[in-house]
Amino acid sequence: MLLRLVPDNTHIKFMWLRKVSFPLSIVLVIASLAGFFTIGMNYGIDFKGGTIIEIKTDGPADIGAIRSELGALNLGDVQVQEFGGSDDILIRVEEQPGGELAQQSVVSRIRTIFEDDNVDFRRVEVVGPRVSGELAQAGAIAVGASLLAILFYIWFRFEWQFAVGAILTTANDVIITIGLFVLLQLDFSLSSIAAVLTIIGYSLNDTVVVYDRIRENLRKYKKKSLTELLDQSINETLSRTTMTSVTTLLALIALYVFGGEVIQSFTLAMIFGIVIGTYSSIFLAAPFLILLNLRADALSSKDDDEEKGPNAKATV
């Protein structure tokens, strides 16, 4: 007997469920945006500038002593925390006033504290004010540009409602993931941008699979009501949607548990994003099409679509 996550021939009324899923998403999106603008994200040094030093001490480290020694240096906001073990310490120092040179002196001053102890400097990262501004800009452009490029691709392959629906779905995922960053105050760094972009890719991947089926069914069942047709399409792809989420989550959870401290917040964001992405491609992506008045348009443009040749045929 083979494992089935979803029984064959389900008939769940997803369109009816949008009465729950829409308000839920709206509340989550508003809460995330509110959190983003009031509490704000915990930007890492990539975007805020500053210094990160990871050290490994000989035997368990005395965090209190390290904290007070660092406090005496007058470096402003300094955080000291364990990083994966009692002998592994992460020190974060905020950006120093006084330009690029001031950041450099932080490292040498901290080094003098540990000079006599047997301490291994495992990682030193210093980002000055100029670069951090540029990195933040490049990151924002990367997210915006990829959303735009994907919007055009889907527009080219499907009707416009699909493109708009896909972008709304994806924007929902990205905003709620950012909400998670705010809520847990996860370090938002360059690799978090990579995580967000991966979530965009995955969420779209999922949404496109559902949309593909909807388009196929639109051609097959011309008499069915849109609600019925969307429900059927989601039910048909439900098994695949959950299977893929489970295999991807299996891989990511392995990475989260065994992949080491350095990429843990990166993986956590992705795990969360996959869950949200799966939720949204089931509960949001298709209902958006109703909201955007799909049927009338889709029927009229259907015939042109068929004439597009082998490209369009391949998807039938």
Added chain:
Amino acid sequence: MLHFARWKIALIVLVVAAGILMTLPNFFSTKQLESWPDFLPKNQMVLGLDLQGGAYLLYEVDKEDYIEKRMQGLVSDIRTTLREDPRIGYTGLGVQGDSAQVRIRDLTRLDEAEERLQPLVNPLVSNLFGGQPVNEFDLTVNDDGLIRFTYSEEGLDNRLTYIVQQAIEVIRNRLDELGTTEPNIQRQGTDRILVEAPGEGDPERLKDIIGETAQLTFHMVDQSMSGEQALQSRPPVGTVVKMSVDDPPFPYLLEEAPLLSGEDLVDAQVSFDQRNNEPVVNFRFNQSGARKFALITQQNVNRPFAIVLDDEVISAPVIREPITGGSGQISGNFTVEGANDLAILLRAGALPAKLTVLEERSIGPGLGADSIEAGKLASIIAGTAVIVFMILAYGRFGIIADLALLSNIFLIFGALTVLQATLTLPGIAGIVLTIGMAVDANVLIFERIREESRAGRSVISAIDAGYSRALGTILDANITTLIAAVILFQLGSGPVRGFAVTLAIGIFTTVFSAFTFSRLLVALWIRRRRPSKLPI
């Protein structure tokens, strides 16, 4: 969909075999690889700095400092030019913001002054503008006698280009002298330099060596007054006060124009003073330097001269006798490492301008090794979990999907090795993510086959339809991810790029292995077993 021509089968098998073959060297040590026959590939994956440890340093030319120094030089040139016979009276000569200016007293001689100062705009040859000479400075003359030199935009760009080129050369020399293995030094944008030194365990020393301007000059000491006196009053025209490196610093009054500079050196070595066994740096001048040095020392016996490094007086010995051999010695309370560093800097040459560190990331070799271990473990566990899950869910077809997944992993590693793309920690995450998502294509196909079979199709027809109908979806889904990966690569830097590369490679190999390779396996299976019942 299920028919394969012989040559197609051969080609598909060949691609998978090539993937395995290219991945193979990564399992062996470099020593073992040496004994391999020549026809086998020996390239191993390139590990990013975050995996093998090393230092990443982003420098920027300190523009303000450079402009200020250049303007000071220009002011002294203006002074010399106007004082030439017949002397032109002037006032208010100095650096103003980022320009140099002077006011001519006698307005009737303004044209004469302009003509005389004109050559100082310093024409530069630039290929950018079709060989048309570009002036380094713009010269403006006001009717009220004010003459001003400002940097022209092209002039500054031209200088920066030259400075960055030269700085890269100097940094390369210094790192070579230091024995850094395979450093990567490259220009970024107009005025930035990226230095990557894999395996460098001591980034502080690296920074010390790169960051030092190492401008060495030799000046005569002006004895008309003491350094303290000059500090309190004003130093005579043509002289400057420079502090010594001693603690507390001691002021020296020096002639402004250097007699000789580090450019005239050909060699510098550490040795030990025979009297007190302190480390010293011995240097040797080139021919013209040696001649000049001999002349100077002949004319100035019993007068002190100063050795100045980056605006600080290292030592100011008195010339006891003419030095004609073209070599000399710098002694200045050095530590052995200090003397060694100075010798390296003198051999490698001076930086044309001050460099500032904008960004620094260094990873110790210990952390890198830990990350590789963690990445390996996570990949193996992730792979095993997915493989077991696929067999549980799809039985025999799950095995086929797993074979496709394995070939996919080999192809990813093979491609990374052949392309010599850098594998970073986020890159490993990208591979693990690909492992999870790679089976997606097979899931799509298998679910489709189940559906088609439920709809009443025969086994073979259901499988055929499953593959052909899933293709469009697979392509659409993967192209969207590819778009994200490409943009990530374009705009990202360092580790993020590594992630984008593995993600993009993963998409291509996934479509190949999950669609084409698994289809071949299914076709071969059908040919042998001729199944009458669908096993999924």
